[in-house]
Structures are given as C-alpha cells and as structure tokens.
Amino acid sequence: MKNKLEVDSVFLEFGNRRILSDVYLKCETDKIIGLLGRNGNGKTSLMNIIYGNLNCNSKSVRFNGETNFKAYKKPELLMYLPQFNFIPGSLSLKRIFKDYELDFKDFENRFPFYKSKYKSSFQSLSGGQRRIVEIYIISKSKTQFVILDEPFSHLSPIQIEEVKQFILEEKTNKGFLITDHMYQHVLNISDDIYVLANGKTHLIKDIIEIQYLGYANLNINMIK
Numbered sequence: 001m002k003n004k005l006e007v008d009s010v011f012l013e014f015g016n017r018r019i020l021s022d023v024y025l026k027c028e029t030d031k032i033i034g035l036l037g038r039n040g041n042g043k044t045s046l047m048n049i050i051y052g053n054l055n056c057n058s059k060s061v062r063f064n065g066e067t068n069f070k071a072y073k074k075p076e077l078l079m080y081l082p083q084f085n086f087i088p089g090s091l092s093l094k095r096i097f098k099d100y101e102l103d104f105k106d107f108e109n110r111f112p113f114y115k116s117k118y119k120s121s122f123q124s125l126s127g128g129q130r131r132i133v134e135i136y137i138i139s140k141s142k143t144q145f146v147i148l149d150e151p152f153s154h155l156s157p158i159q160i161e162e163v164k165q166f167i168l169e170e171k172t173n174k175g176f177l178i179t180d181h182m183y184q185h186v187l188n189i190s191d192d193i194y195v196l197a198n199g200k201t202h203l204i205k206d207i208i209e210i211q212y213l214g215y216a217n218l219n220i221n222m223i224k
C-alpha cells in the first residue's frame with residue numbers, strides 16, 4: 001500500500017520574525033524527498049513541526065488524509081532523526097537493537113565493522129560510527145515515513161555512499177524526507193526536491209532553480 005504524507009498551511013514566527021508562511025510538501029511510500037535551504041531558513045523547524053514537537057501558529061499535517069498534530073506519539077507513522085546524537089552513550093548496541101526490535105545480524109552483514117561491537121557501549125564508537133547506527137535504526141524502523149535531519153554530516157565519503165545505498169533500498173517500504181547541506185548527495189537520491197526560501201517551499205522542476213533561489217552555485221557539469 002502507498003502511504004501519503006502532506007503538509008501545508010504552516011505558519012511559524014519567532015517573536016516578530018516570520019520563518020514559515022507558505023509551505024506545501026508531499027511525500028509518499030517509495031519516494032525520497034529532499035529539502036534544501038540556506039542556514040536558518042527553517043528546515044529543522046519545519047521537520048519538528050511535522051513531527052509535532054514544535055508549536056506553531058498554524059499547520060496541517062496529514063497522513064493518508066488524516067490530520068495528526070502529534071506524530072511523535074505514533075512511531076508506526078513517523079520516525080525522526082534529529083541533527084544531534086539522541087541515543088544515550090551508556091547503552092550497548094545489543095540493547096539498542098533490542099529496544100528498536102531490529103536484527104543486529106542484518107546490520108553487521110551490511111556494515112561488517114560492527115561485527116565485534118555487539119556488546120560495546122554506544123559512547124565507545126566514533127561520532128561517524130554512532131551516526132551510522134542512528135541512521136540505520138531510524139530508517140529501518142517499522143514506520144510509514146522517516147525524516148532525516150543532516151544524515152551525511154560527519155560521515156566519510158565511503159560511509160555516505162553506503163548510507164545512500166541503504167536508504168535507496170529501504171525506500172520501497174516507506175517515504176523519506178531528508179535535508180543536508182551536502183546537497184549533491186541529496187540530489188543524487190531524491191525523487192523530488194523542495195527548496196525553502198523566504199518562508200516558502202519551492203518544488204524544483206529544473207535543477208538550475210536551486211541556484212536561482214540562492215541556495216547553491218551549481219557547477220556546469222551538474223546542470224548538463
């Protein structure tokens with residue numbers, strides 16, 4: 001079954017500053033949606049609004065047409081990877097995989113480095129190694145949609161390629177919404193791209209619009 005997540009009518013101000021005012025975004029099973037935008041344009045705020053843990057003046061977040069204001073209470077609908085490490089460092093990988101009801105064998109087959117780490121604490125891993133675990137458990141969870149806020153930052157180029165491959169395989173089961181300033185990787189795997197500029201989401205039809213909207217100077221090879 002194809003699930004659909006739609007977001008619109010979002011209005012967010014901090015004090016007198018208008019952050020979001022004209023948002024439309026759609027994600028479906030088997031789609032990766034990339035969200036790009038300059039620093040401070042409101043990407044993380046929008047993701048938190050969708051997840052339901054940031055209050056705003058108004059919003060409409062619909063899962064298969066049904067409004068849901070507190071998606072964070074429904075992991076079967078939506079899982080969210082925040083920018084920061086969220087797993088307590090004292091937990092072992094064994095415990096983390098048990099808590100998320102995931103098979104460690106599948107994980108270590110894909111990422112052999114972790115074969116000897118089953119009983120290791122999360123904090124004994126490097127920053128990038130911790131991030132891979134977090135991306136994996138959120139992306140692999142039994143849920144309809146996954147939001148990933150900066151999954152590629154802090155990963156080495158090889159790890160980034162492994163994570164992209166893994167997300168591409170996993171998208172047959174769910175929809176992904178991804179933001180990262182390593183935008184070439186986002187462009188590589190996304191089915192649709194939105195750029196957030198001046199409080200508004202722009203669905204990109206031609207890649208050059210990313211430059212026109214002031215997000216990045218594209219090199220000529222990318223445009224061809």
Ligand SMILES: Nc1ncnc2c1ncn2[C@@H]1O[C@H](COP(=O)(O)OP(=O)(O)OP(=O)(O)O)[C@@H](O)[C@H]1O
Nearest residue numbers: 014015019037038039040041042043044045046181
């Ligand atoms: N709790 C808050 N109180 C006041 N202003 C806030 C708050 N949270 C975010 N902001 C402001 O809202 C704007 C949007 O922030 P947000 O973190 O959503 O941007 P972003 O697009 O994710 O940025 P980046 O690419 O740098 O991560 C910023 O100007 C930020 O300073």
